[in-house]
Amino acid sequence: MITVVVIAVLVIVLVTLRYTGRGRARSSGRRGLKRRFGPEYESAVARQNGDVRAAERELGERVRRHGSLREQPLSPEVREQYVAQWDAVQEQFVDSPQKAVTEADALLARLARDRGFPDGEQFEEQLAALSAHHAYFVQGYRSMHAAARDRSGTEEMREAMVEARGLFEALVAERQVDPDRRRPPSPDGQGHAPWPLTTRRHAKGSST
Numbered sequence: 001m002i003t004v005v006v007i008a009v010l011v012i013v014l015v016t017l018r019y020t021g022r023g024r025a026r027s028s029g030r031r032g033l034k035r036r037f038g039p040e041y042e043s044a045v046a047r048q049n050g051d052v053r054a055a056e057r058e059l060g061e062r063v064r065r066h067g068s069l070r071e072q073p074l075s076p077e078v079r080e081q082y083v084a085q086w087d088a089v090q091e092q093f094v095d096s097p098q099k100a101v102t103e104a105d106a107l108l109a110r111l112a113r114d115r116g117f118p119d120g121e122q123f124e125e126q127l128a129a130l131s132a133h134h135a136y137f138v139q140g141y142r143s144m145h146a147a148a149r150d151r152s153g154t155e156e157m158r159e160a161m162v163e164a165r166g167l168f169e170a171l172v173a174e175r176q177v178d179p180d181r182r183r184p185p186s187p188d189g190q191g192h193a194p195w196p197l198t199t200r201r202h203a204k205g206s207s208t
Contacts, residue, residue: 033059040135059131066129072116074172082111082172086165093161098148101157105148108141108164111171130167137167 030052034041037059044055074082085107093100109120118126123145131138140163146152147160 030056036063037131037135040131040138043139062128062132066132069116069129069133071133072114074114078114079172082107082168086168086172090161093158097154097157101144101152101161102148104161104164105141105144108144108168108171111168115171134167134170137170140164141167 033056037044041055041059044059045052048054048058086104089100089104089107092103106120109123109126112126112130113119117129120126127138127142127145130141140160144157144160144164147157152160
């Protein structure tokens with residue numbers, strides 16, 4: 001009788017430990033995904049209609065497929081060309097918002113491709129790969145891509161370009177960009193693009 005009780009207690013303990021371990025592993029995995037993807041984690045949950053597990057499977061698959069991708073460096077000459085092109089697109093926005101957003105979207109796709117990410121013709125695949133490495137900046141690219149294809153208002157297009165600039169600077173920089181240092185400025189409310197044309201500093205090889 002005592003032996004039966006001991007065995008029963010051991011079984012209960014083992015089952016409890018097993019489920020506790022699973023719960024801890026799941027919690028640790030969730031924290032890791034939240035830390036890695038930041039706002040993109042919440043976006044994924046929203047796109048899955050609140051289904052956290054489905055969102056985590058999606059994000060985990062992005063890491064599995066693209067996490068080992070190594071970004072290719074840009075030569076100083078190519079970096080300078082991209083910076084000049086982005087500055088020109090920003091200046092064009094005041095007169096031709098839709099054209100500027102469309103060109104900026106195409107420019108980001110080319111830049112991502114040159115850094116070693118999937119080709120921009122497969123936007124969702126490229127975005128998934130970018131999110132595995134620059135998750136704090138991809139929402140701006142997603143918004144601008146949508147604005148380039150829809151008949152968005154000028155304000156929506158301007159906000160999309162301001163957000164997307166964070167990804168541009170992250171990709172054109174020589175070193176990894178701190179997300180907290182690249183948050184887009186607030187709108188100026190004057191109907192003009194509020195971005196200062198400061199990205200030229202990257203063309204000289206400075207990442208500060």
